[in-house]
Amino acid sequence: MTRRIDHRGFIGEVLFALSGLLVWVAHFLVVYVATALLCARTSAGALIPVLILFATVLAVAALVAVFVVARRKLRQESSGRRFLARLALFGAAIALVAVIWEAMPAGFLPSC
Amino acid sequence: MNRPNPLPRPEGERKHLEQVWQPPAGWRILSAVNNTYVGLFYIGTALLFLLLGGVLAVIMRTQLAVPENNLLDAGTYNQIFTMHGTVMMFLFAVPMVEAIGVYLLPGFLAARDLPFPRLSAYAYWAYAFGGIAFFCSLFFGYAPDGGWFMYPPLTSYQHSPGINADFWLLGIGFIEISAIAGAIELVVGILRTRAPGMTLDRMPVYAWAMLVVGLMITFGFPPVIVGTLLLEIERSLHWPFFIAERGGDPVLWQHLFWLFGHPEVYIIFLPAAGIASMIVPTMAQTPLVGYRLVVLAIIATGFLSFGLWVHHMFAVGLPHLSMAFFSAASMAVSIMSGVQVFSWIATLGRGRVRLTVPTLFILGFLFTFVAGGLTGVMLATIPFDWQAHDTYFVVAHLHYVLIGGMVFPFFAGFYYWAPTVSGRTLSERIGRWVFALMFVGFNLAFFPMHITGLMGMPRRVYTYPEGLGWEWLNLLSTAGAYMLAAGVALFLVDIARNLRVAGKVDTNPWNAGTLEWLPLDNYASRSIPQVEGRDPLWDNPGLRKEVDRGEHFLPGSATGYRETIVTSPIDAKPQYLLTLPGPSWSTVVAAAGTAAFFLLLTVQLYWTSLIGAAVALAGVLHWMWRAEPGPVSPPVEVGRGCVLPVNICGPASHSWWGTMVLILVDGTIFASLLFTYFYLWTVRPEQWAPAAALLPDALWPLLSAAGYAGSAALILFGRRAVRAGRVAVTAAIAPAFGLLVLGFGAELIGQIETELVPTASAYGAAVYVISANQGVHVGALMIMAGFVMARAWTGRLSWERRASYDNTMLLWAYTACQGLVGLAVLHLFPRFLG
Incomplete structure (x- = not known):
């Protein structure tokens, strides 16, 4: 047993495992804040659906990237770390459903 | 399977463990x-x-x-x-x-x-x-x-x-x-x-x-x-x-x-x-x-x-x-x-x-x-x-x-x-x-x-x-x-x-597979098992007896203190042995003071409530004074060649992690205050927009930013001073605190010099509450800085025993960052809007 304790890598590993859900957070914040700000402070409400579409495409692309990286990690990592890759994979899947589902109302509801 | 510790265990090992974990008797049990x-x-x-x-x-x-x-x-x-x-x-x-x-x-x-x-x-x-x-x-x-x-x-x-x-x-x-x-x-x-x-x-x-x-x-x-x-x-x-x-x-x-x-x-x-x-x-x-x-x-x-x-x-x-x-x-x-x-x-x-x-x-x-x-x-x-x-x-x-x-x-x-x-x-x-x-x-x-x-x-x-x-x-x-x-x-x-509190318990009536059903005493299980699956008691039906015989890790008290094994966060590999405190009244006193402070404030006995605050502070300081015993023993073997250091410091230590969680709380409090500020701007634009006269001269925030940045740099750099001794620690902390006060004071004076009044508008209230939050941090750091210096001058601070410095340093760096972000928001955002 070595006296040198390696604590590095934990934050990176955890952030990766949560990356799909963090994409969901970012997307949710962007669409909510953008809608609130554009409605309250500007007359550019018509821009909102375009902005949401753009944010959603970006979020979906990011989630697909997480998915691909997580699958690769799943094949390469040792068993303990594979669990984190699997969490990332599942998290990206659930985030994908939530992102698309939450963006859909922008297609048929008035913006403000 | 090879178990971490061989049988027979030394005579008196369990009894010693029981003595170390002996709960206080009678009414003193309240100090447990x-x-x-x-x-x-x-x-x-x-x-x-x-x-x-x-x-x-x-x-x-x-x-x-x-x-x-x-x-x-x-x-x-x-x-x-x-x-x-x-x-x-x-x-x-x-x-x-x-x-x-x-x-x-x-x-x-x-x-x-x-x-x-x-x-x-x-x-x-x-x-x-x-x-x-x-x-x-x-x-x-x-x-x-x-x-x-x-x-x-x-x-x-x-x-x-x-x-x-x-x-x-x-x-x-x-x-x-x-x-x-x-x-x-x-x-x-x-x-x-x-x-x-x-x-x-x-x-x-x-x-x-x-x-x-x-x-x-x-x-x-x-x-x-x-x-x-x-x-x-x-x-x-x-x-x-x-x-x-x-x-x-x-x-x-x-x-x-x-x-x-x-x-x-x-x-x-x-x-x-x-x-x-x-x-x-x-x-x-x-x-x-x-x-x-x-x-x-x-x-x-x-x-x-x-x-x-x-x-x-x-x-x-x-x-x-x-x-x-x-x-x-x-x-x-x-x-x-x-x-x-x-x-x-x-x-x-x-x-x-x-x-x-x-x-x-x-x-x-x-x-x-x-x-x-x-x-x-x-x-x-x-x-x-x-x-x-x-x-x-x-x-x-x-x-x-x-x-x-x-x-x-x-x-x-x-x-x-x-x-x-x-x-x-x-x-x-x-x-x-x-x-x-x-x-x-x-x-x-x-x-x-x-x-x-x-x-x-x-x-x-x-x-x-x-x-x-x-x-x-x-x-x-x-x-x-x-x-x-x-x-x-x-x-x-x-x-x-x-239901009677039995103290010592050895039962698994539902035939569960998880470890809370190991034979338990005040010290939890006699030894700490090596875990190989999700349902350890189902995977190894003999585990309960092995653990109770002391065949697994840490079958007694290795240092003579209460202790537990700290493991790595993902793979749970043993990292160090943490000694734990025994019964204490200081937590009870600190809690009573905290409750008294808040309740006396409620009934508008403002000055009397300060007595509650003082009692709470005294309780916390007494508790913290004894909180870090340092490496009370050379590294100890807890089983099968697993030798662990005792009570480490630095980023891998539990106290560093605890402080980081506290900083997350603190950061979220600050984010909520910023949300308040921006929310009021979003929904009340007509009453929010401050006239230029309500913004302090740029000199003040610049002075404040310099104070915060210099203070954080000194305290981060000063960590090395812990090795050099108490004079060097004082020489790092005292000017760092001076710069912190300069940072806060310059901001406060700048705001006071304007005509902004917190009772007149929500904008003024939001500005002042963000500054007040910073003031509370400066006050807390004053106490912590004094505490660290007191430890240095009484020989309780060394490189192996520096958690008080590390924790203060982390909160200090956070406070400086919070101050800088606060300055950027309060001074740049209104100017950006024109």
């Missing part, structure tokens, strides 16, 4: 800090509040049993329904969640205790003293009466003069402190004190749930702390955060409250779901189906629950599209609950289920929670919500979710884990009656409320006229409430007859 005792005190007190909140519910139901009843007047009824909600949410549910965590988690993780026992004890005592005093406000007619979510303007100074609302705002203040103290303990404990080999994918689902809940408290409580702080400041100093005429907005309170309030529902539900995920496999005698998906569902719920808060505000008049995001998120979160429900059903289907009392409560939970979840999806649909808003339909829904989703699984847990306290199960016969009375009573009480609500009965009315068709439904609800109360009373009878 280890989880077995604090956990039980905590659970007992939370149960007391369940009873008190339940009595209030029965009084309300008696009042509503018949129309035009005059048992209670409207004012008293207002106090009772406010206290019922507040007590159940803040004094029963959240504390019970943390209490059971504190009691059970070391068992699940096979740790001797969680890493900060005195913090748990402080959290408990602050809650117990403060909670009881807060409840007593009811007997003097001073109880809050604005509803448990305390919406302004009703609760601000114009419409609620007197101190009733202050009791809520300050009374709940220390409950929040207590909850956060508990959360830090849970997060660091779960990540760092797991048994060797208990990798993240072998961690019990309950521990996963509590880890997520600890983090949810970390991010969820700060908004309500800020909300209560702002409302209290508005009430006492008349800074108009929520007053529309002066640029404030009452809806701001709703955002801050529900930003906490909805995650709160899952803070309560997830531990209960975790309990179900432990009991179901045991009762079906088969591993949980879909472990990984259940863990993911718990984590994802933790995230999505922060995207639901506006569904409490659908009737406010927000833009339709904004509401639709929250409506969709509210539906999406039900997928995660669905994953868990199907996992439990599949596990029950795969195994041979024993219909014990815990199983009955779990089945009751499944039925009730699913029903409550479905009405939740109904309410997430905005047009339906508009119809049902503020009616008894909502009352029915929230009780189905909270009683079904939390109380039933917790009762399952009481029956399931009672043998870890007393060595034997509670009465199966009485337990079945308890379940029957509670389940039937609950449904009889709350199912009719769906209909009463749809027929238009609003919540929170103290009485109702005859002839609206609500009479028999209300009568049924009242009968059900009495039946539910009878079930709880019978449970107390069962406890009184069959």
Whole structure:
């Protein structure tokens, strides 16, 4: 047993495992804040659906990237770390459903 | 398999361990800090509040049993329904969640205790003293009466003069402190004190749930702390955060409250779901189906629950599209609950289920929670919500979710884990009656409320006229409430007859597979097992005996102190041995001082309250003075060549991790203040825009920024001074503090020199409250800096014993960053807008 304790890598590993859900957070914040700000402070409400579409495409692309990286990690990592890759994979899947589902109302509801 | 320690064990090893962990005798037991005792005190007190909140519910139901009843007047009824909600949410549910965590988690993780026992004890005592005093406000007619979510303007100074609302705002203040103290303990404990080999994918689902809940408290409580702080400041100093005429907005309170309030529902539900995920496999005698998906569902719920808060505000008049995001998120979160429900059903289907009392409560939970979840999806649909808003339909829904989703699984847990306290199960016969009375009573009480609500009965009315068709439904609800109360009373009878604290326990009556069923004493299990799977007792049926014979890690006290093994957060590899503190009165004193401070503030004895603050500070300083013994021993072997250092410092240490969690809390508080600032700009542009005269000259913020940056650089660089000795430490800290004061002082003087007055506008109030928050940090750092220097001058600070410096340095760096961000927002944003 070595006296040198390696604590590095934990934050990176955890952030990766949560990356799909963090994409969901970012997307949710962007669409909510953008809608609130554009409605309250500007007359550019018509821009909102375009902005949401753009944010959603970006979020979906990011989630697909997480998915691909997580699958690769799943094949390469040792068993303990594979669990984190699997969490990332599942998290990206659930985030994908939530992102698309939450963006859909922008297609048929008035913006403000 | 080779076990870490060979037999026979040295004579007297176990006896020595028992002596080291000897609990204090007689009334001194109140100074105990280890989880077995604090956990039980905590659970007992939370149960007391369940009873008190339940009595209030029965009084309300008696009042509503018949129309035009005059048992209670409207004012008293207002106090009772406010206290019922507040007590159940803040004094029963959240504390019970943390209490059971504190009691059970070391068992699940096979740790001797969680890493900060005195913090748990402080959290408990602050809650117990403060909670009881807060409840007593009811007997003097001073109880809050604005509803448990305390919406302004009703609760601000114009419409609620007197101190009733202050009791809520300050009374709940220390409950929040207590909850956060508990959360830090849970997060660091779960990540760092797991048994060797208990990798993240072998961690019990309950521990996963509590880890997520600890983090949810970390991010969820700060908004309500800020909300209560702002409302209290508005009430006492008349800074108009929520007053529309002066640029404030009452809806701001709703955002801050529900930003906490909805995650709160899952803070309560997830531990209960975790309990179900432990009991179901045991009762079906088969591993949980879909472990990984259940863990993911718990984590994802933790995230999505922060995207639901506006569904409490659908009737406010927000833009339709904004509401639709929250409506969709509210539906999406039900997928995660669905994953868990199907996992439990599949596990029950795969195994041979024993219909014990815990199983009955779990089945009751499944039925009730699913029903409550479905009405939740109904309410997430905005047009339906508009119809049902503020009616008894909502009352029915929230009780189905909270009683079904939390109380039933917790009762399952009481029956399931009672043998870890007393060595034997509670009465199966009485337990079945308890379940029957509670389940039937609950449904009889709350199912009719769906209909009463749809027929238009609003919540929170103290009485109702005859002839609206609500009479028999209300009568049924009242009968059900009495039946539910009878079930709880019978449970107390069962406890009184069959629950005795045994101290030493060796039983596994349900043949469970997890480690809390190892033979236990005050020190938890005799040795700490190497974990090889998710259900260690099923994987190795001989493990209980091996552990008790001392064949696994740390079979005695290696250093002569109480101790536990700290492991790495992902792979659970042993890293160092942490010595733990023994009984202490300083936590009790600190908690009493904290409670006294808040309660004396409430009754407007401002100067006297400072005595409470001084007592609290003295208690904390006394506790911290003895908190870091340093490497009390050279590295010790805990088993099979595993040699561990004792009490390390630096980024891998538990104290560094605890401070980082605290900084997350602190950062979220600051983010909530910034949210307040930007929110007011968004919704009140006409009253927000400051004239140029209201902005300080640029010299002041520049001077302030230089002070903060220089101060942080000195304190970070000064870490090396710890090696050089006390003079060097003083030479680093003293000028760093000077620069910090310069940073804060320059900002404050700059603001004072303008014509900005915090009472005149919400903008001014927001600016000053952000500065005041910085001032509180500077004050706290002054105490910490003095503390570190005192340790240096008394020979208690060295490179191997520098946690006090490290923790101060982390908070210092954070404070400087917070100051710089605050300056950027307060000075650049208005200039950017022109």
